[in-house]
Amino acid sequence: MNSNVPILKVTDLKVSINEIEILKDLNLEIFEGQIHAIMGPNGSGKSTLSKIIAGHPSYEIKGGDILFQGNSIMELEPDERSHLGIFLAFQYPIEVPGVSNEDFLRLAYNAKLKAENKDEIDPISFLMLINEKLKIVEMNPSFLSRNVNEGFSGGEKKRNEILQMALLDSQLCILDETDSGLDIDALRIISNGINKIMTKEKGIILITHYKRLLDYIKPDYIHVMQDGKIIKTGDFNLADELETKGYEWLRN
Amino acid sequence: MALTNNYQQADTGSKMVHIGQDTSSQIISKGISAGNSKNSYRGLISISNKAFGARNYSQCDSLLIGNRSNANTFPVLNVQNSTAKIEHEASTSKIGEEQIFYFLQRGIALEDAISLIISGFCRDVFTELPLEFSAEAERLLSLKLEGSVG
Numbered sequence: 001m002n003s004n005v006p007i008l009k010v011t012d013l014k015v016s017i018n019e020i021e022i023l024k025d026l027n028l029e030i031f032e033g034q035i036h037a038i039m040g041p042n043g044s045g046k047s048t049l050s051k052i053i054a055g056h057p058s059y060e061i062k063g064g065d066i067l068f069q070g071n072s073i074m075e076l077e078p079d080e081r082s083h084l085g086i087f088l089a090f091q092y093p094i095e096v097p098g099v100s101n102e103d104f105l106r107l108a109y110n111a112k113l114k115a116e117n118k119d120e121i122d123p124i125s126f127l128m129l130i131n132e133k134l135k136i137v138e139m140n141p142s143f144l145s146r147n148v149n150e151g152f153s154g155g156e157k158k159r160n161e162i163l164q165m166a167l168l169d170s171q172l173c174i175l176d177e178t179d180s181g182l183d184i185d186a187l188r189i190i191s192n193g194i195n196k197i198m199t200k201e202k203g204i205i206l207i208t209h210y211k212r213l214l215d216y217i218k219p220d221y222i223h224v225m226q227d228g229k230i231i232k233t234g235d236f237n238l239a240d241e242l243e244t245k246g247y248e249w250l251r252n
Numbered sequence: 253m254a255l256t257n258n259y260q261q262a263d264t265g266s267k268m269v270h271i272g273q274d275t276s277s278q279i280i281s282k283g284i285s286a287g288n289s290k291n292s293y294r295g296l297i298s299i300s301n302k303a304f305g306a307r308n309y310s311q312c313d314s315l316l317i318g319n320r321s322n323a324n325t326f327p328v329l330n331v332q333n334s335t336a337k338i339e340h341e342a343s344t345s346k347i348g349e350e351q352i353f354y355f356l357q358r359g360i361a362l363e364d365a366i367s368l369i370i371s372g373f374c375r376d377v378f379t380e381l382p383l384e385f386s387a388e389a390e391r392l393l394s395l396k397l398e399g400s401v402g
Contacts (some may be wrong), residue, residue, distance in 0.1 A: 054353075054357050057353070058349065075351050078356035078357050079360065081357075082357055082358060090354065095352065095353070096368075096369060099369065104368070108358040108359050111358075111360050111364070127320075146381050147330075147372070168359070229328065
């Protein structure tokens with residue numbers, strides 16, 4: 001693959017919901033092997049950006065384009081985008097009563113194989129595969145027989161997201177506040193998991209409020225979002241500066 | 253189990269009459285409403301004055317698909333014996349846009365997502381049915397719901 005073509009390129013993206021403008025001329029480029037962190041105050045449009053890239057239907061796109069590996073994905077459905085290799089770890093993972101985690105994961109994995117014109121995997125081989133992946137997030141196999149996210153603690157839900165990320169092995173992973181609500185041990189396990197999954201062909205966007213995640217997963221760039229725009233881009237040191245000065249100093 | 257779609261209205265239910273001593277019964281009702289439909293469940297549990305130690309457990313779960321469907325539950329308990337134990341549980345859940353989006357994001361197609369959610373919802377009932385019948389029931393459900401979410 002040509003590494004001069006960015007995995008993700010967002011150009012002049014304008015998005016609104018119920019006539020309220022959320023993103024205003026947003027630009028972002030992510031190349032292979034890069035980790036980008038997006039920080040910014042609540043309501044600045046970070047989660048919206050992640051949902052738009054994944055293809056959430058509630059938003060109205062007023063202008064701009066999103067290119068994945070050089071091709072526009074604006075017209076694609078969320079499941080088609082997923083098959084291309086876009087993964088979104090949800091800020092609030094959804095509970096699905098009555099559906100076992102194992103069935104859900106296998107269905108997702110088989111859907112991906114099918115999209116790539118490969119044969120579906122049988123349940124026994126899948127169990128072996130998923131047991132390997134469970135080690136990445138240090139999860140107990142009993143997770144598989146529980147219903148998807150039902151009755152999971154906050155940390156277990158987030159771990160389950162990373163498990164799915166490991167399983168689907170997508171090229172672009174967007175993590176929407178995956179570190180929020182985690183205790184210190186869970187944060188370490190999840191960060192280690194993400195570092196294990198990351199390769200030089202992949203790209204990761206980390207949406208976070210806290211510098212402590214960035215201590216574990218070192219980003220190449222840090223972007224600060226404010227009022228639907230990226231107002232500052234810097235390297236790792238920007239996080240320190242933000243930590244001490246807050247977002248206020250960027251406003252002026 | 254009751255399923256309604258489009259502009260259908262269903263008014264279904266069950267009655268359980270306890271006459272003898274130490275009798276027990278269980279009712280599990282699952283109602284699914286899609287499209288613009290209305291689904292109502294009526295339950296009557298009647299315990300006669302001779303039915304000492306009678307037990308009943310009723311569970312009534314409704315699943316709404318989309319924003320225009322409707323579900324109602326009307327339970328009636330008629331108990332004339334103070335030694336009887338009666339339980340009633342009801343729940344309503346909804347397949348919403350966010351839940352669907354979660355499945356789609358993981359690459360699972362819309363129809364597969366809905367049928368997975370529905371068979372999960374009906375699992376308590378399906379596991380009680382003979383295998384051939386439960387497989388048939390699952391297939392019928394997904395057939396009936398084709399194109400109901402959009």
